[in-house]
Amino acid sequence: MATIEISHVSKIFTDKKRNADVTALADISLGIARNEFVCLLGPSGCGKSTLLNMIAGFEQPSVGSITVDGERITAPGADRGVVFQHANLMPWLPVWENVAFHLLLAGGQKAERRARAQTYIDMVGLTGFENHYPSELSGGMNQRVGIARALLMNPQVILMDEPFGALDEQTRMDMQTELVRIWQQHQGTIAFVTHGIDEALTLGTHVAVMSARPGRIVEIIPIDLPRPRDITSPQFNALKRHILALLRGERASFQQAGQEERV
Numbered sequence: 001m002a003t004i005e006i007s008h009v010s011k012i013f014t015d016k017k018r019n020a021d022v023t024a025l026a027d028i029s030l031g032i033a034r035n036e037f038v039c040l041l042g043p044s045g046c047g048k049s050t051l052l053n054m055i056a057g058f059e060q061p062s063v064g065s066i067t068v069d070g071e072r073i074t075a076p077g078a079d080r081g082v083v084f085q086h087a088n089l090m091p092w093l094p095v096w097e098n099v100a101f102h103l104l105l106a107g108g109q110k111a112e113r114r115a116r117a118q119t120y121i122d123m124v125g126l127t128g129f130e131n132h133y134p135s136e137l138s139g140g141m142n143q144r145v146g147i148a149r150a151l152l153m154n155p156q157v158i159l160m161d162e163p164f165g166a167l168d169e170q171t172r173m174d175m176q177t178e179l180v181r182i183w184q185q186h187q188g189t190i191a192f193v194t195h196g197i198d199e200a201l202t203l204g205t206h207v208a209v210m211s212a213r214p215g216r217i218v219e220i221i222p223i224d225l226p227r228p229r230d231i232t233s234p235q236f237n238a239l240k241r242h243i244l245a246l247l248r249g250e251r252a253s254f255q256q257a258g259q260e261e262r263v
């Protein structure tokens with residue numbers, strides 16, 4: 001059985017201001033197996049974040065169900081670590097205290113928190129920055145702190161919502177390399193939301209291409225390319241061309257339907 005099982009999930013939001021319903025997702029079924037790294041790729045507004053938020057337990061499906069290791073998701077839990085576009089760190093706490101923040105909430109002793117934090121600080125390549133404050137770090141380093149904080153709970157799955165979206169190109173590529181290394185070392189299951197075709201193809205064991213709203217899964221593409229991935233290789237470009245064609249097809253049907261596009 002898959003670690004994450006999304007079964008016939010639809011999500012309808014009620015837009016109270018306009019007195020209308022918005023169907024964000026329609027009949028999504030997707031299984032993510034243990035240790036898979038699945039990138040959710042699709043046009044803006046197709047419901048990627050909504051789907052991730054439902055796996056996280058922040059939102060509930062209107063129809064269908066989501067399970068993690070067979071347990072139906074009804075609320076957030078320590079089995080799922082979440083990393084957002086912005087790390088949302090506590091500016092008054094040093095790196096190690098931010099990494100061990102959940103242990104602080106749980107009433108853990110300082111020595112234990114410090115020791116547990118160090119493992120993950122080392123894993124994300126921040127050794128030596130334990131006592132720095134978030135304002136003293138670059139955007140990429142702050143994201144590493146956010147990733148370490150999510151890993152510390154040793155979650156079954158890590159859910160990432162455009163975690164590198166706010167970084168410059170070079171830092172983003174460095175972070176992608178780091179994330180693949182961490183994923184290989186940590187042996188986790190990852191669902192990763194992105195706008196970037198290159199990013200999805202660089203990271204994923206699979207890319208789930210989604211349609212414009214209401215979001216559906218158009219195709220789940222297994223990515224068998226060797227790592228580290230060569231973004232200039234003919235195989236990489238062939239996959240990119242295929243995904244572009246899928247997304248262009250989606251965009252054309254979206255525009256024909258007379259809807260506004262926000263890509």
Ligand SMILES: Nc1ncnc2c1ncn2[C@@H]1O[C@H](COP(=O)(O)OP(=O)(O)OP(=O)(O)O)[C@@H](O)[C@H]1O
Nearest residue numbers: 013014022024043044045046047048049050051213
């Ligand atoms: N709380 C909400 N109430 C009403 N509508 C919502 C709510 N959250 C999301 N939506 C709508 O659901 C649709 C999907 O939004 P979502 O943020 O999941 O898309 P996305 O693919 O992650 O977009 P982007 O790539 O631009 O971040 C959008 O049309 C959005 O306006």
